[in-house]
Amino acid sequence: MTTLPTWLDPRSGLSTCAPTAAAVxxxxxxxxxxxxxxxxxxxPAAAPYLEAMAQRAQALTRRHFGSTISLYAPLYLANHCSSxxxxxxxxxxxxxPRHALTLPQLxxxxxxxxxxxxxxxxxxxxxxxVAADFGYLRQCAAMAAAAFPAVGVEAFAMSTDEYRQxxxxxxxxxxxxxxxxDLDQYERLHRWGxxxxxxxxxxxxxxxxxxxxxxxxxxxxxxxxxxRHDALRLFLHARHLQRxxxxxxxxxxxxxxxxxxxxxxxxxxxSEAWLAQLVFAMRLVLPDVPLLxxxxxxxxxxxxxxxxxxxxxxxxxxxxxxxxADTARGDLAQFDVSDERGVDEFCASLRQxxxxxxxxxxxxxxxxxx
Ligand code: SF4
Numbered sequence: 001m002t003t004l005p006t007w008l009d010p011r012s013g014l015s016t017c018a019p020t021a022a023a024v025x026x027x028x029x030x031x032x033x034x035x036x037x038x039x040x041x042x043x044p045a046a047a048p049y050l051e052a053m054a055q056r057a058q059a060l061t062r063r064h065f066g067s068t069i070s071l072y073a074p075l076y077l078a079n080h081c082s083s084x085x086x087x088x089x090x091x092x093x094x095x096x097p098r099h100a101l102t103l104p105q106l107x108x109x110x111x112x113x114x115x116x117x118x119x120x121x122x123x124x125x126x127x128x129x130v131a132a133d134f135g136y137l138r139q140c141a142a143m144a145a146a147a148f149p150a151v152g153v154e155a156f157a158m159s160t161d162e163y164r165q166x167x168x169x170x171x172x173x174x175x176x177x178x179x180x181x182d183l184d185q186y187e188r189l190h191r192w193g194x195x196x197x198x199x200x201x202x203x204x205x206x207x208x209x210x211x212x213x214x215x216x217x218x219x220x221x222x223x224x225x226x227x228r229h230d231a232l233r234l235f236l237h238a239r240h241l242q243r244x245x246x247x248x249x250x251x252x253x254x255x256x257x258x259x260x261x262x263x264x265x266x267x268x269x270x271s272e273a274w275l276a277q278l279v280f281a282m283r284l285v286l287p288d289v290p291l292l293x294x295x296x297x298x299x300x301x302x303x304x305x306x307x308x309x310x311x312x313x314x315x316x317x318x319x320x321x322x323x324x325a326d327t328a329r330g331d332l333a334q335f336d337v338s339d340e341r342g343v344d345e346f347c348a349s350l351r352q353x354x355x356x357x358x359x360x361x362x363x364x365x366x367x368x369x370x
């Protein structure tokens with residue numbers, strides 16, 4: 001039976017206590033806020049303080065990231081999957097055409113992204129299967145790393161040795177969301193396949209950092225479970241990794257559940273206002289951690305959050321396999337995109353707000369020699 005590790009125990013009165021206005025003010029003013037402060041800042045009682053939280057978050061973002069917004073694009077390698085996540089359009093029981101990019105097709109996708117001026121790419125696949133296994137992923141990652149200064153991978157949980165092999169071919173980051181930290185809900189939603197193993201997934205980011213990858217991206221799929229609990233445990237996970245791997249980088253993402261094939265209905269509603277509250281609160285407790293916002297969110301919301309907590313954003317995203325070089329493909333996307341602006345339009349919007357888009361991730365220049 002899986003049990004939660006002690007470092008994931010919130011030990012806060014999150015579920016029972018409704019903080020007072022004085023407690024919110026104290027959390028906002030804390031010099032080094034911790035999990036109890038975060039629990040307070042995520043509570044309904046903190047909603048009237050959203051403007052004050054935004055100002056604090058913006059000042060911290062400016063101090064640690066200047067006026068820059070780093071840009072990246074996701075690239076779907078394959079939509080094959082051996083798992084059955086109830087909330088995902090790529091789950092193995094969804095009837096849809098399945099593809100894995102051939103290497104020449106990947107070359108065209110990479111060229112299309114380079115043509116947009118992008119310099120950081122995140123490679124995605126479903127859970128490992130014969131059509132898209134680790135060997136395939138490593139080959140694709142090597143090709144991408146030869147063409148892009150920064151390559152991340154968002155795929156399945158791997159062994160330490162597999163992560164080491166990715167680092168060796170030039171991958172600098174791994175993104176692996178726990179989706180939800182609620183163990184019961186996790187087991188209900190992950191109906192079959194390797195992803196059912198909660199503990200193996202939970203420990204994957206630590207294995208990636210132990211293997212020499214520079215950065216891991218964490219997140220929860222907001223709406224799958226009680227969002228305040230998930231957000232608090234996300235913070236505890238990030239802090240645990242920071243203590244163990246203090247020379248490595250952590251990033252956090254805040255994806256909200258979007259409509260997708262299968263018609264899964266989110267059990268919990270996460271409003272834009274609460275998402276903003278979450279981002280501001282997370283900036284206060286993790287002042288120097290890059291916080292990401294994807295094209296799942298609508299343009300006006302993304303514009304408003306850029307530089308106000310958020311320091312890194314995807315742009316011009318396609319969530320279909322081969323969607324950059326062949327924009328006419330009719331495959332099902334993993335989820336719907338809300339912000340469909342191109343790179344130029346999005347960058348113009350950032351500049352109008354006094355923000356500078358950054359394409360090149362300079363981490364690659366500092367990569368440790370192997
Ligand atoms: S979330 Fe990932 S592992 Fe789960 S069904 Fe979708 S692609 Fe497969």
